[in-house]
Amino acid sequence: MMKKSFQERFKLDDEVMKISRICLVVFFSFIGFGIFAPTSELGLYDPKWIRVLHALLTLGFFFATYFSDWVRKHIQTIMLFFFYTMSAHSLALLYWNSLYIGYLVGMILVLSCIGVSFVDRRSLVSYLGTVTSAGILIGLYTKEPQVDLPLYLSAIITPTLVSYLTLNIRLSSVEKLRISESKLKGFQDRMLNELEQANETQSNLVTSQWPKTKGIRIHSFFRSFGQVGGDAISYLEREDGKLALFFADVSGHGIASAMVSAMAVLAFKIHANAPEPSTCLKSIHTDLQGLVPNNHISACVLFVDTVTKEIHYSIAGHPPLIRIEKDLDPTFMEGKGTLIVSYLKLNLKDFIITPNAGDRILIYSDGILEVFDEAGEIYGDEHLLTSIKNHSDKKGEEFLNALYEDSMSFSAKRISDDMSMLLLEIL
Numbered sequence: 001m002m003k004k005s006f007q008e009r010f011k012l013d014d015e016v017m018k019i020s021r022i023c024l025v026v027f028f029s030f031i032g033f034g035i036f037a038p039t040s041e042l043g044l045y046d047p048k049w050i051r052v053l054h055a056l057l058t059l060g061f062f063f064a065t066y067f068s069d070w071v072r073k074h075i076q077t078i079m080l081f082f083f084y085t086m087s088a089h090s091l092a093l094l095y096w097n098s099l100y101i102g103y104l105v106g107m108i109l110v111l112s113c114i115g116v117s118f119v120d121r122r123s124l125v126s127y128l129g130t131v132t133s134a135g136i137l138i139g140l141y142t143k144e145p146q147v148d149l150p151l152y153l154s155a156i157i158t159p160t161l162v163s164y165l166t167l168n169i170r171l172s173s174v175e176k177l178r179i180s181e182s183k184l185k186g187f188q189d190r191m192l193n194e195l196e197q198a199n200e201t202q203s204n205l206v207t208s209q210w211p212k213t214k215g216i217r218i219h220s221f222f223r224s225f226g227q228v229g230g231d232a233i234s235y236l237e238r239e240d241g242k243l244a245l246f247f248a249d250v251s252g253h254g255i256a257s258a259m260v261s262a263m264a265v266l267a268f269k270i271h272a273n274a275p276e277p278s279t280c281l282k283s284i285h286t287d288l289q290g291l292v293p294n295n296h297i298s299a300c301v302l303f304v305d306t307v308t309k310e311i312h313y314s315i316a317g318h319p320p321l322i323r324i325e326k327d328l329d330p331t332f333m334e335g336k337g338t339l340i341v342s343y344l345k346l347n348l349k350d351f352i353i354t355p356n357a358g359d360r361i362l363i364y365s366d367g368i369l370e371v372f373d374e375a376g377e378i379y380g381d382e383h384l385l386t387s388i389k390n391h392s393d394k395k396g397e398e399f400l401n402a403l404y405e406d407s408m409s410f411s412a413k414r415i416s417d418d419m420s421m422l423l424l425e426i427l
Helices: 013-035 048-067 069-073 075-096 101-114 121-141 149-205 254-271 277-289 380-390 396-410
Strands: 216-223 231-237 243-250 297-304 311-316 322-324 351-353 360-364 419-426
Touching: 013 048, 013 075, 013 101, 048 069, 048 075, 069 075, 075 101, 075 121, 101 121, 101 149, 121 149, 216 231, 216 396, 231 254, 231 419, 243 254, 243 419, 254 277, 254 297, 277 297, 277 311, 322 380, 380 396, 396 419
Parallel strands: none
Antiparallel strands: 216 419, 231 243, 243 297, 297 311, 311 351, 322 360, 360 419
């Protein structure tokens, strides 16, 4: 049978086990000292073999709590057995020895311990009722008691009441914990559901299915730092026939960043028909600046003519685009600009490039660059360019996966940001 998880029900196994072990140690110590007590000199009837057997059983079960799953599973039943046997032993000795004070102390000890050892009210009430009644009867029928009867009865009844009150207080605390745990589980379930929805939204923000054109093939790659991230890759087929591409990296992580990414993609789709890429970025900035107080966005927008292969682009605080020409080393493309949705004064420009057939354009987030090895060295531009050269024979998604694996190998798979890439292959 499969065990229920902690989230399915509140459990006190660890607490009960610790208290049970403490009680077993207390019982063993009390019985052990009794073995060496001068009972004969005091004129007490106390068979030594009973104490030795009881002490060995107690010690044996104490060690068994560390090694036996069966003992741990049935610890409450076992402890109830020990409480009954300890009580029966103490009550018999009280009767045989005319309420001798030493055995009364043992009875008080047992009655006091049980209140902190159980979470089952029915077992405790049954035990207290049985043992207390037996103790009172023994006190009433003992001849020549060594303790005044009122003192004896109060010594029996008082720890009984204390144990019952202690259990009620503990059960009240347990119930409050159960309620708190239930509320926490409900909150966790809601958060997991919201994260799943956010993750689904995030997946929709990073386009993986691209329109097929005769002149260009487009491939994208995305790995989130957490369950949801702040990167976005999207496109829109413009009214003039060109293809508008949007690549954005929102600062921060989690649901808040994913929400800003969604807003940025919506704003891009509204303004993707702007006359220039910089105009589109400025419009996104204007739309979001008043709505997003705590995040900024690095982004780039490209207008791609799939017939002439001419690309108009503008960069807003994003890492430079990389042009990969056939049989040549990869180079950074011209273009810089300020972040959008920030307090910086906008400074955005437009650039034009007409790549040749066989060229590739790589756009990437800074998460690819900003990983560190064990010595603290950053991956950076040089390692990325080297990786591009080493895998220049690969195409499409295979090429992007190879770049990602190189970055991961460098950092021993320790990442601190979302990692996304967009590749344009000119046919």
